[in-house]
Amino acid sequence: MNFPQLSVGSADLAWLREKLVLDAEAAGLLDVAFRVVDTPVGPLLLATTTVGLVRVAYVADGSDAVLDELSRRISPRVLDAPRRLDPVVRQLDEYFAGTRTHFDLPLDLRLADGFRREVITRLPEIEYGRTASYAEIAAAAGSPRAVRAVGTACAKNPLPVVVPCHRVVRSDGSMGQYVGGVEAKRALLQLESVA
Amino acid sequence: MSLSDHLPRASLPPFEEVVARHGATVLRVCRALLGAVDADDAWSETFLAALRAYPDLPPGSNIEAWLVTIAHRKAVDIHRVRGRTPVPTENLPEPASSTGNPGEGDDELWSAVAELPFTQRAALVYHYVGGLPYAEIGTILGNSPAAARRAAADGRAALRRRIEHGTGCRS
Numbered sequence: 001m002n003f004p005q006l007s008v009g010s011a012d013l014a015w016l017r018e019k020l021v022l023d024a025e026a027a028g029l030l031d032v033a034f035r036v037v038d039t040p041v042g043p044l045l046l047a048t049t050t051v052g053l054v055r056v057a058y059v060a061d062g063s064d065a066v067l068d069e070l071s072r073r074i075s076p077r078v079l080d081a082p083r084r085l086d087p088v089v090r091q092l093d094e095y096f097a098g099t100r101t102h103f104d105l106p107l108d109l110r111l112a113d114g115f116r117r118e119v120i121t122r123l124p125e126i127e128y129g130r131t132a133s134y135a136e137i138a139a140a141a142g143s144p145r146a147v148r149a150v151g152t153a154c155a156k157n158p159l160p161v162v163v164p165c166h167r168v169v170r171s172d173g174s175m176g177q178y179v180g181g182v183e184a185k186r187a188l189l190q191l192e193s194v195a
Numbered sequence: 196m197s198l199s200d201h202l203p204r205a206s207l208p209p210f211e212e213v214v215a216r217h218g219a220t221v222l223r224v225c226r227a228l229l230g231a232v233d234a235d236d237a238w239s240e241t242f243l244a245a246l247r248a249y250p251d252l253p254p255g256s257n258i259e260a261w262l263v264t265i266a267h268r269k270a271v272d273i274h275r276v277r278g279r280t281p282v283p284t285e286n287l288p289e290p291a292s293s294t295g296n297p298g299e300g301d302d303e304l305w306s307a308v309a310e311l312p313f314t315q316r317a318a319l320v321y322h323y324v325g326g327l328p329y330a331e332i333g334t335i336l337g338n339s340p341a342a343a344r345r346a347a348a349d350g351r352a353a354l355r356r357r358i359e360h361g362t363g364c365r366s
Contacts, residue, residue, distance in 0.1 A: 006223045006305075006324065013218055016238055020214065023243050034211075071209040076249055078209035 021081045031075035033084035036063060040096050040191075041184040044161065046085045049074060052106030053088055056159045058180040073111060092161070098191065101128035103162045111158035115146065119153035126167040129192045133171040155179055161188065207254055210246055213262075218242070220325060221262050227308065227320040228270050237273060241266040260331040263321055267335050274313060307357045308350075315350030318343050 024030040034047040036059060045063050047055040047070055054074065057066040071078050087105065094100035102124075112120045118141045125140070126132045132140075134150045141150070154165040160179050166188040170176045178185035221241060225234035244265050252261065308316055314336060321332045332343040 006226050008219045008222050008226075012235075013222060016222070016235060016242075017214060017218065019239055020242050020246070023239060024246055027243065027247070029243070029246050032209075067209040067211065068206070072206045076207040076210055077246055078211050079214070079246075080211050 017080075021079055021083075024077070024079060025081070025084075029077055030079055030081060030084070031077040032070050033079060033081035034063075034067065034070070035080065035082040035085040035089070037085075037089055037092065039092060041161070041180060041187050044092075046088050046092075047078075048084055048088070049108045049110075051108035051110075053159060053162060054108040054111060056162055058160070058184065088162075095161075096191070101192075105162065107159065107163070109158075112153070112156070115141070115143065115149055116153040116156060118142070119150055120157060120159070120163055120165075123154075123157075123163050123165055123168070126164060128164075131167045131169045131189070134168055134176070135171050137168055151177070164188075167192075207249065207252060210249055213245070213249070213258055214242065217259050217262050220259065221266055224263060224320055224325045225266055225270070227305070227324045228266075228317060229273060230309065233273050237266060237269045240269045244269075257331065259325065260327055260335070263325050263327060263331075264335045267317065267321075270317070303358060304354070307354050310357070311350050311353055314346045315353065318346035319350045319354075322347055 021030065021033075032047055032049060032054070034045060034055075036043050036045050042058060042060045045055065045057040045059045045066050046053065047057075047066075055066065055070060057063075059066060067078060091100055091103055091105060095103070109117055109120060119137060122137055122140050134147045134154075135144070138144050138146045138150045143149070150168070154168050155177060157163055157165040157179060160166065166178055166180075166185045168176070175182060175185055175189070218238075222234060222238050225237040225241070228234075229237055241262060245262055248265075252258075308319065311319070317336060318329075318332055321327045321335060322329065327335075329340045329344040329347070332347075333340040336343055336346070338346075
């Protein structure tokens with residue numbers, strides 16, 4: 001027996017998905033809300049918990065791995081909920097327009113443990129338009145010999161752009177690596193030096 | 196349904212992926228079972244209940260069968276609210292459903308489906324719209340795979356009788 005396929009319009013489904021986000025939020029079941037936005041340095045995935053912004057990720061190669069990680073490490077109750085990220089998007093827009101030099105957002109640092117978290121909390125001390133060396137950050141974090149560990153902490157920064165690991169460079173002044181690629185790092189430093 | 200649905204996975208996929216992958220199928224099942232008016236509510240309640248229970252779902256579970264199971268409970272609830280015989284059972288004769296046909300596709304067939312007893316209708320819809328095997332459907336209906344298969348066969352036979360020379364029902 002062949003049943004005719006009932007057509008389900010994408011508009012119907014989009015509306016139901018929006019309603020699900022609202023219902024989930026009202027029921028306290030939206031553990032991780034995310035959104036992908038286009039920026040001058042490529043698409044960024046933004047994710048927030050009820051505590052604050054928990055993840056910023058470069059997702060030019062796709063979001064699946066990042067979403068899997070959020071599901072595994074925080075909660076599988078992960079939904080695409082763009083409006084929850086509105087304040088973050090507004091501040092990012094201002095930052096990329098050159099009118100914002102400091103992010104004023106609640107952050108959830110649970111994805112960075114131990115020394116990595118120590119490093120992450122130091123990074124906002126590097127002022128907009130300035131850079132610091134990996135060695136300087138190691139010293140500031142109380143472990144002057146942990147230069148390589150600072151490099152790892154920056155590479156695994158769960159909140160790039162917002163927590164400015166792009167301002168950490170090599171002692172010889174060369175840029176070093178970046179989680180979003182060297183081109184993105186150059187673009188961010190250039191943006192900040194012009195403003 | 197893709198192969199990966201049946202492979203065990205170390206952790207649960209993000210719920211967004213569950214909605215993206217199964218949202219349309221569950222809506223089709225709800226519409227075929229309940230009609231367009233009640234289907235939206237059933238879909239919303241199904242996915243909210245699923246989101247609530249999701250962290251406790253064992254990784255590697257058949258997510259579509261799990262969702263249809265929840266949708267089935269919601270559909271039974273809606274039948275209860277409509278004041279009809281609430282719980283589908285295998286042997287008792289059941290009144291035709293009060294909930295309308297889905298109003299799309301082949302109207303003649305769907306209005307005939309809407310007139311089937313609930314168990315026959317559910318078995319047909321879960322198999323032909325939801326794509327589930329009768330083993331899963333038996334679990335959902337609280338009977339055996341053989342009983343689920345028989346309910347679907349009875350439903351098919353009833354449809355054939357009702358649409359004698361119709362165009363929508365081909366065996």
